Amino acid sequence: MELELARQLAKTNDTKIVLLVLDGLGGLPNPETGRTELEAAWTPHLDRMARQSNCGFTVPVGMGITPGSGPGHLALFGYDPLVYQIGRGALEATGIDFDLLPSDIAARGNFCTVGEDGLIIDRRAGRIETERSAEIVKGLREIKLPGVEVFVEPVREHRFVLVLRGEGLSDAVTDTDPQVLGAKPLLTEATNAEGELTATLVNQWASEAAVYLADRAPANMLVLRGFARAPDWPAMPEVFKMRTASIAHYPMYRGLAKLVGMTALDVGPTIEDTLATLKANWSSFDFFFVHYKYADTAGEDGDFDTKVSKIEEVDAHIDSFLELEPDVLIVTGDHSTPATMAAHSWHPVPFILWSKFGRTDLCEAFNETSLQTGVLGTFPAKEALPLAMGHAGRFRKFGA
Amino acid sequence: MELELARQLAKTNDTKIVLLVLDGLGGLPNPETGRTELEAAWTPHLDRMARQSNCGFTVPVGMGITPGSGPGHLALFGYDPLVYQIGRGALEATGIDFDLLPSDIAARGNFCTVGEDGLIIDRRAGRIETERSAEIVKGLREIKLPGVEVFVEPVREHRFVLVLRGEGLSDAVTDTDPQVLGAKPLLTEATNAEGELTATLVNQWASEAAVYLADRAPANMLVLRGFARAPDWPAMPEVFKMRTASIAHYPMYRGLAKLVGMTALDVGPTIEDTLATLKANWSSFDFFFVHYKYADTAGEDGDFDTKVSKIEEVDAHIDSFLELEPDVLIVTGDHSTPATMAAHSWHPVPFILWSKFGRTDLCEAFNETSLQTGVLGTFPAKEALPLAMGHAGRFRKFGA
Numbered sequence: 010m011e012l013e014l015a016r017q018l019a020k021t022n023d024t025k026i027v028l029l030v031l032d033g034l035g036g037l038p039n040p041e042t043g044r045t046e047l048e049a050a051w052t053p054h055l056d057r058m059a060r061q062s063n064c065g066f067t068v069p070v071g072m073g074i075t076p077g078s079g080p081g082h083l084a085l086f087g088y089d090p091l092v093y094q095i096g097r098g099a100l101e102a103t104g105i106d107f108d109l110l111p112s113d114i115a116a117r118g119n120f121c122t123v124g125e126d127g128l129i130i131d132r133r134a135g136r137i138e139t140e141r142s143a144e145i146v147k148g149l150r151e152i153k154l155p156g157v158e159v160f161v162e163p164v165r166e167h168r169f170v171l172v173l174r175g176e177g178l179s180d181a182v183t184d185t186d187p188q189v190l191g192a193k194p195l196l197t198e199a200t201n202a203e204g205e206l207t208a209t210l211v212n213q214w215a216s217e218a219a220v221y222l223a224d225r226a227p228a229n230m231l232v233l234r235g236f237a238r239a240p241d242w243p244a245m246p247e248v249f250k251m252r253t254a255s256i257a258h259y260p261m262y263r264g265l266a267k268l269v270g271m272t273a274l275d276v277g278p279t280i281e282d283t284l285a286t287l288k289a290n291w292s293s294f295d296f297f298f299v300h301y302k303y304a305d306t307a308g309e310d311g312d313f314d315t316k317v318s319k320i321e322e323v324d325a326h327i328d329s330f331l332e333l334e335p336d337v338l339i340v341t342g343d344h345s346t347p348a349t350m351a352a353h354s355w356h357p358v359p360f361i362l363w364s365k366f367g368r369t370d371l372c373e374a375f376n377e378t379s380l381q382t383g384v385l386g387t388f389p390a391k392e393a394l395p396l397a398m399g400h401a402g403r404f405r406k407f408g409a
Numbered sequence: 410m411e412l413e414l415a416r417q418l419a420k421t422n423d424t425k426i427v428l429l430v431l432d433g434l435g436g437l438p439n440p441e442t443g444r445t446e447l448e449a450a451w452t453p454h455l456d457r458m459a460r461q462s463n464c465g466f467t468v469p470v471g472m473g474i475t476p477g478s479g480p481g482h483l484a485l486f487g488y489d490p491l492v493y494q495i496g497r498g499a500l501e502a503t504g505i506d507f508d509l510l511p512s513d514i515a516a517r518g519n520f521c522t523v524g525e526d527g528l529i530i531d532r533r534a535g536r537i538e539t540e541r542s543a544e545i546v547k548g549l550r551e552i553k554l555p556g557v558e559v560f561v562e563p564v565r566e567h568r569f570v571l572v573l574r575g576e577g578l579s580d581a582v583t584d585t586d587p588q589v590l591g592a593k594p595l596l597t598e599a600t601n602a603e604g605e606l607t608a609t610l611v612n613q614w615a616s617e618a619a620v621y622l623a624d625r626a627p628a629n630m631l632v633l634r635g636f637a638r639a640p641d642w643p644a645m646p647e648v649f650k651m652r653t654a655s656i657a658h659y660p661m662y663r664g665l666a667k668l669v670g671m672t673a674l675d676v677g678p679t680i681e682d683t684l685a686t687l688k689a690n691w692s693s694f695d696f697f698f699v700h701y702k703y704a705d706t707a708g709e710d711g712d713f714d715t716k717v718s719k720i721e722e723v724d725a726h727i728d729s730f731l732e733l734e735p736d737v738l739i740v741t742g743d744h745s746t747p748a749t750m751a752a753h754s755w756h757p758v759p760f761i762l763w764s765k766f767g768r769t770d771l772c773e774a775f776n777e778t779s780l781q782t783g784v785l786g787t788f789p790a791k792e793a794l795p796l797a798m799g800h801a802g803r804f805r806k807f808g809a
C-alpha cells in the first residue's frame with residue numbers, strides 16, 4: 010500500500026498493535042537432520058499462537074532479493090523499501106543512532122592506508138581495531154570549520170561518520186573515495202551550485218585531517234563517501250495516526266525507528282528488559298516495534314544450535330506479550346538468516362498475525378513447512394502493517 | 410523486478426542456471442479421465458525433482474491473460490512483458506530469426522486478393538501454400554529501391570516480412586493494410602517528418618509489387634502493417650552479468666533469445682541434440698535457456714495423448730540435466746496450452762526450481778494439482794529469473 014492511501018484510510022482507535030521482530034527469523038534445513046532452526050526449536054507457545062493466528066510468509070523487498078536490515082525493517086513499518094531508500098551517509102549515522110537534523114549532511118568515512126606517494130594501498134587501514142579508531146576520531150574532532158559544527162563519530166573498525174551541521178549545506182557533492190587501490194583520495198566536487206560551500210568545507214576538513222593522520226599509519230589517510238541528508242519521510246504517527254514506539258536495544262534499529270518517526274524507548278539487552286519496557290509504556294503508545302536481535306546474530310555466525318535456543322527464549326516469553334491483551338500481535342522477521350548460509354538470505358520470512366478477527370487457518374505450527382498452509386500465503390512485507398491496521402480497526406472503509 | 414534494479418544487484422559468480430522451458434506446459438483435465446496431461450504422463454524423474462524443488466505456478470502476463478510466445482518467454486527472461494513489447498514487423502522478423510540491425514525497418518506483409526475494381530476480397534489470398542508464397546517472394550526481391558537495401562522473407566502461407574535497410578529510415582509510417590474487406594490497400598503516410606523518406610520508398614516498392622503481382626491471383630496484391638524497428642532493450646548479459654545462451658531449434662525462440670542479447674547456439678530438433686549442445690557449451694556460459702517445443706505443438710493440435718508422450722520424453726532426460734550439476738534448474742513453460750482447448754490459455758504455468766538452497770516444500774509430484782501445495786505459490790513469471798539469481802548467489806544484498 011502507498012503511504013498516501015494509508016494516510017487517507019487511517020483513523021484513531023484505542024487498539025494496540027505489537028510487531029515483534031525476531032531478526033533473521035527464517036531458516037533452511039540443517040543437512041544433518043532435514044529440520045530448520047524453527048523445526049528444531051521447542052516452541053509450544055509460538056505453535057499454539059500459530060494455530061490461533063493467520064499465517065504465511067513475507068517477502069521483504071522482492072523475490073530473490075536479500076535485504077539488509079534497513080529495507081527489511083522499513084518494509085515492516087509499511088514503507089516500500091524500493092521507494093524509501095536511505096543515502097549511505099545517513100544510513101551510517103542511523104546505524105549508530107546519531108540524531109541527524111534535517112539540514113545535516115552526513116558521510117561515511119573510512120580510514121585507509123596510503124604509501125609515500127599518496128596512493129591508497131589498503132582501503133580499510135588493515136581493519137584497525139574499533140578502540141584505536143575511536144582514539145583517532147578524538148583527534149579529528151579538534152578540526153574546526155568556519156560557520157558549521159562538525160561531528161566525527163566512530164563506527165566499527167576503520168569506519169566513522171562525518172556530520173556537518175549549519176546553514177547552506179548540501180549533499181550535492183562527490184565522494185573523496187576513489188573506490189580503487191593505487192589511486193589518491195579525491196577532492197570532493199560540487200555537482201551543482203548548491204554544493205559549492207559544502208565542497209569547500211569538506212576539502213578543508215579533509216586536508217587538515219590528512220595532516221593529523223600522516224604519522225598514524227595504518228590509518229594515515231581517510232576517504233569519504235555517500236554524502237546524504239537524513240531522509241525526509243512521512244512519519245508513522247502522522248500517516249498511521251498511531252502513537253508509535255520502538256523497543257530496540259541496538260543502535261541500528263533505534264535509528265531506523267526514529268527515521269520513521271517512532272519514539273525510541275530506552276531498553277536493556279535482554280528479553281526481560283524488553284518486556285519490562287513494553288509493560289511500563291503500554292498505556293502511552295498504540296504501536297510497539299519490539300526488536301529481538303539474537304536470532305540473527307546466531308544465524309550470521311552459522312551457529313544453528315544457538316539460533317534454535319534464541320528462538321526458544323522468545324517462545325518462553327510469548328505468553329507475556331499475549332497477557333498484555335494486544336489487539337494485534339505479529340511475530341515475524343525482517344529477513345531470513347539461515348544458519349546454514351551464515352548470512353542474510355532472500356527466502357520469505359515466517360509471519361503470524363494474532364487477532365480476534367482472524368480467519369480460520371490450516372497452519373498447525375510455527376515453522377517454515379507448516380506456515381506454507383497458512384491463509385496469508387506469501388505477500389510483500391510492506392503489506393504487513395496495513396494488514397495489522399485492518400485487524401486493529403484502524404482503517405476506515407474505502408469508498409462508500 | 411525492474412531491470413534497473415536487477416542491474417544494480419547483479420554480480421558475477423561461477424554458478425550455472427538452466428531454464429528448461431516446455432512450451433505450452435500447463436494443461437486442463439481430460440473430461441474423460443479427469444486428469445491433466447501432466448497427471449496422465451508417467452514422470453518419475455520430474456516428480457522426484459518436484460519433491461526436491463521449490464514449486465508453484467507462474468502467471469506470464471496477468472490473471473486471465475493468454476500470452477503469445479513473445480511475452481511468455483520475455484517474462485521468463487526477466488523482462489516485464491507489459492513494458493517490453495515488440496512492434497509487429499520486428500516480431501515477425503524475430504519469428505523467422507532474421508537478424509534486424511538497429512536502423513532496419515520491418516513490416517509484416519500479407520498477400521491478399523483484390524477484384525477487378527482493386528477492392529480486397531480475401532485478406533489472406535486463400536491462405537496460399539508456403540511454397541507458392543516463397544516462390545512469389547523471390548520475384549519481389551527483384552524490386553530495387555534507391556539508396557536502401559530491401560529484404561523480402563517468406564513466413565508461412567500468405568505471410569511475409571519486408572525489411573528496409575539504410576540511412577534515414579523511420580518507423581513513423583502508417584499501415585497500407587486497411588484491415589477490412591471491400592477497401593483498397595492504402596498508401597502509407599508519414600506520421601511525422603522523419604517518416605517521409607520511408608513512406609516514399611514503401612509506396613514506390615508497393616506500387617512496383619502491385620504490377621508484379623497483378624497476374625498472380627489469388628496473391629494478386631499485398632498489404633503491409635506494423636512498421637517497426639528491432640527493440641533496443643537492455644541486454645541480459647549486461648543487466649544480469651551472465652554469459653547467456655539459448656538452446657532453441659525453432660526460429661521464433663532463437664529470435665526472442667537474440668532480442669535480449671543471448672547467444673543463439675545451433676541445435677538440432679531432438680532432445681538428444683539439445684543435451685549434446687548443452688554439454689558441449691557448458692563451460693562457456695552461465696545461463697542456458699533450453700527450449701522444448703513439442704508439448705505446445707501437441708497441445709495446439711488438441712492431441713492430448715501426444716502432449717502426454719512429449720512430456721514423458723522430457724521426463725526421461727531430466728537426470729541428464731541434473732548430472733551437469735547446475736546450481737539452479739528451473740522446469741516451467743512459457744504459457745499453458747491445454748490440449749482440450751487446442752490453444753494457448755491464461756492458466757498459470759507449472760514451475761519448479763531445483764537448488765541446494767531451496768526451502769522444504771510440501772509438493773509431491775509435478776502436476777497442476779500437486780503444485781498447488783508448493784511453497785512458491787502463484788507468482789509473476791517475470792520474477793522467475795530474479796528468484797534463480799538469488800538461489801545462484803548472483804545478487805548482492807539490497808541495502809545495508
